[in-house]
Amino acid sequence: MTDSSTPTLEIRDFSLVFDTFDGTYHAIDKVNLTLRPGEAMGLVGETGCGKSVLTRAAFGLVPTPPARITSGSVTLEGRELLGLSDRALRGVRGKDVAMIFQDPMTYLNPVFRIGTQLVDAIRAQSGGKASKAEARALALEMLDKVHLPNPERQFRSYPHELSGGMRQRVLIAMALAAKPKLLIADEPTTALDVTIQAQILDLMAELVEDMGLTMIMISHDLGVVAQVCSRVAVMYAGKIVEDAPIRQIFDAPSHPYTQGLLAALPHPFKPVDKLASIPGSLPDLLNPPEGCRFAARCAKAHAACAAPVDFRTVGPGHEVACTLYDLAETKELAHEH
Amino acid sequence: MSTDMLSIRNLDVHFPISNGQVVRAVDGVTLSLKPGETVGLVGESGSGKTTVGKTVLRLVEATAGEIDIDGLDVRAAGQKGLKALRRKAQIIFQDPHSSLNPRMTIRRAVAEGLILNTSLRGNALREKVAEMLIAMGLPPQFHDRFPHELSGGQKQRVCIARALVLEPDLLVLDEPTSALDVSVQAQILGVLKDLRLSRPRLTQLFISHNLAVIRFLCDRVAVMYLGKIVEEGPVAEVFGDPRHPYTRALLSAVPVPSAVERPERLRLTGDIPSPANVPKGCAFHTRCPIAKVGVCDTRAPEPVPLSSGRQALCHFADQTKGALSA
Numbered sequence: 001m002t003d004s005s006t007p008t009l010e011i012r013d014f015s016l017v018f019d020t021f022d023g024t025y026h027a028i029d030k031v032n033l034t035l036r037p038g039e040a041m042g043l044v045g046e047t048g049c050g051k052s053v054l055t056r057a058a059f060g061l062v063p064t065p066p067a068r069i070t071s072g073s074v075t076l077e078g079r080e081l082l083g084l085s086d087r088a089l090r091g092v093r094g095k096d097v098a099m100i101f102q103d104p105m106t107y108l109n110p111v112f113r114i115g116t117q118l119v120d121a122i123r124a125q126s127g128g129k130a131s132k133a134e135a136r137a138l139a140l141e142m143l144d145k146v147h148l149p150n151p152e153r154q155f156r157s158y159p160h161e162l163s164g165g166m167r168q169r170v171l172i173a174m175a176l177a178a179k180p181k182l183l184i185a186d187e188p189t190t191a192l193d194v195t196i197q198a199q200i201l202d203l204m205a206e207l208v209e210d211m212g213l214t215m216i217m218i219s220h221d222l223g224v225v226a227q228v229c230s231r232v233a234v235m236y237a238g239k240i241v242e243d244a245p246i247r248q249i250f251d252a253p254s255h256p257y258t259q260g261l262l263a264a265l266p267h268p269f270k271p272v273d274k275l276a277s278i279p280g281s282l283p284d285l286l287n288p289p290e291g292c293r294f295a296a297r298c299a300k301a302h303a304a305c306a307a308p309v310d311f312r313t314v315g316p317g318h319e320v321a322c323t324l325y326d327l328a329e330t331k332e333l334a335h336e337h
Numbered sequence: 338m339s340t341d342m343l344s345i346r347n348l349d350v351h352f353p354i355s356n357g358q359v360v361r362a363v364d365g366v367t368l369s370l371k372p373g374e375t376v377g378l379v380g381e382s383g384s385g386k387t388t389v390g391k392t393v394l395r396l397v398e399a400t401a402g403e404i405d406i407d408g409l410d411v412r413a414a415g416q417k418g419l420k421a422l423r424r425k426a427q428i429i430f431q432d433p434h435s436s437l438n439p440r441m442t443i444r445r446a447v448a449e450g451l452i453l454n455t456s457l458r459g460n461a462l463r464e465k466v467a468e469m470l471i472a473m474g475l476p477p478q479f480h481d482r483f484p485h486e487l488s489g490g491q492k493q494r495v496c497i498a499r500a501l502v503l504e505p506d507l508l509v510l511d512e513p514t515s516a517l518d519v520s521v522q523a524q525i526l527g528v529l530k531d532l533r534l535s536r537p538r539l540t541q542l543f544i545s546h547n548l549a550v551i552r553f554l555c556d557r558v559a560v561m562y563l564g565k566i567v568e569e570g571p572v573a574e575v576f577g578d579p580r581h582p583y584t585r586a587l588l589s590a591v592p593v594p595s596a597v598e599r600p601e602r603l604r605l606t607g608d609i610p611s612p613a614n615v616p617k618g619c620a621f622h623t624r625c626p627i628a629k630v631g632v633c634d635t636r637a638p639e640p641v642p643l644s645s646g647r648q649a650l651c652h653f654a655d656q657t658k659g660a661l662s663a
Binding site for chain 2: 046163166195197202221271278
């Protein structure tokens with residue numbers, strides 16, 4: 001939003017494989033991703049598309065071996081992260097890059113009070129510089145920011161005494177206490193009920209708006225992403241296939257996979273007669289096709305899909321990895337959409 | 338009443354917990370399904386929707402109330418009656434992987450119900466099983482595979498095939514697509530919708546927290562909150578003009594996958610109260626934006642009948658027409 005010269009996060013040409021007994025599994029293939037300060041981006045895809053592996057591996061959270069990063073670079077405000085020592089990466093995680101996950105209970109220690117865990121985390125984030133009293137004050141301030149009712153009382157509660165929505169608020173407070181440059185939210189509302197999910201999404205949208213939070217929100221649900229993010233990248237089989245402003249994804253989805261995903265969704269306020277399903281299944285990533293990884297399931301596949309596919313720009317800030325847009329007539333079609 | 342395929346009357350399911358307290362998982366639920374009808378049961382965790390489904394098949398014992406399946410009294414059924422009942426009524430669960438025996442081929446899994454309940458054996462049995470699996474989109478090369486060799490969507494098809502091979506009249510589906518990806522969910526929903534044409538007598542009780550899925554599949558919907566049905570009616574009407582504030586809040590909380598067409602948000606504060614300690618009066622009054630002091634916190638509402646088979650459990654249900662519309 002402010003300084004457009006240095007992106008908060010820049011992932012370039014990032015590839016990752018897993019060495020397995022069956023061969024080399026090409027989990028992430030040449031992914032590019034740029035996130036500017038204050039931007040909230042959704043990363044959407046189905047199970048196994050690599051969305052979680054990508055965001056974890058970028059910050060050294062995927063054990064190597066079995067994983068192996070074969071190419072690329074990851075820079076956080078211009079600083080290269082790949083190749084940093086474990087110790088240096090530990091300084092980045094939690095402080096510069098914070099993460100929240102799907103199941104908040106798993107990430108809280110059941111035998112310590114909420115307050116103790118927050119204070120410990122905040123002191124660790126400060127490198128031991130913050131005193132207990134300072135950490136406590138900041139913890140209470142953060143709990144207030146995430147609208148946890150009765151922060152003073154909850155400070156003394158154990159995780160099991162809190163509901164799922166409240167636990168997620170605690171983790172968001174913990175993650176944001178260090179004022180991280182980037183928040184990774186990996187399916188933060190998937191384990192929550194719809195009305196509670198709506199509350200957490202409201203909170204996240206508010207944090208993005210008011211605190212200028214820069215965020216990647218991973219989800220399998222385009223609807224969830226639409227509540228918070230201004231941009232969305234769609235992943236399929238280890239590749240980003242479309243990257244667009246959120247409205248464009250719904251108004252003019254351009255990759256056949258994105259179109260398929262949207263056509264497969266039932267709608268709560270519209271009668272739908274038939275849902276389109278995507279025939280076939282994911283390609284075998286032990287022997288991935290050289291060209292478009294979606295081609296085998298794509299109704300519009302043609303000869304050019306067998307060769308590696310680059311991104312084409314089809315609108316302002318709207319890129320798609322599909323050869324269809326080289327053909328003049330489809331280009332026009334996309335815009336009529 | 339006798340024409341209903343499933344009839345649930347004043348069903349209570351209470352679970353005792355420590356120090357004499359009782360969790361009122363299901364509290365006075367009345368619901369009936371006509372033959373061939375698909376009814377959605379929607380609610381958040383702890384609303385009791387799954388308990389209703391399990392009680393219908395007597396996988397959980399009811400505390401009070403009556404359940405009839407096609408005229409058969411489920412609660413009074415003995416050993417023999419139960420065996421007949423389980424043939425008539427089948428259930429499909431959320432996680433197909435944990436519902437299939439990992440050491441049985443899928444052919445064997447589907448055959449088992451037939452072996453236990455019919456005299457089909459040998460080639461006739463084999464053919465019937467193969468026919469069923471093929472109808473569910475699983476070609477013969479799959480039939481000798483084990484569950485771990487199949488994808489989630491394929492496993493859920495096996496579960497549906499296993500349920501349908503006994504030609505039940507009633508199918509209880511407990512979140513059958515929640516564990517699946519959207520593109521696979523679309524396939525399973527397609528299979529279930531096609532069943533409505535190919536088996537016109539098959540009655541489905543579809544339990545889900547996903548309102549979009551209910552809208553796609555169901556004729557009628559019943560919305561549950563803390564063990565009670567708070568609103569019931571034809572799905573298009575309930576979703577188009579919700580009359581209970583909880584229904585409205587639920588509908589407006591759904592993340593809609595489009596940049597436009599969002600109903601105005603009705604925000605709920607707080608969490609669902611514990612079913613061990615249900616609020617007095619209307620159970621929803623602690624979170625309700627239109628609750629009136631002196632009414633909702635003291636008097637429990639009675640179901641208010643509305644037009645065309647609709648009803649809502651709210652003191653103000655007949656005053657909210659249009660006012661709460663999504």
